[in-house]
């Protein structure tokens with residue numbers, strides 16, 4: 001489950017709670033929070049600390065960076081025989 005960090009967009013109008021930012025654990029199915037639950041001013045999502053399967057290209061890039069190799073199918077019906 002991802003943890004979202006929220007912070008006030010307009011710090012002048014915000015309360016102490018959202019001015020310094022706060023973290024919320026949210027389900028993917030939960031609606032995204034757009035206003036502070038305390039003062040009702042607009043807040044923005046800062047970072048998601050954990051994200052699961054965000055995008056395929058992103059995963060490939062991360063896997064490459066981590067030193068993983070992707071196996072490629074050579075062609076139709078072409079596989080390397082191991083035995």
Ligand SMILES: [Zn+2]
Nearest residue numbers: 015018036039
């Ligand atoms: Zn607030």
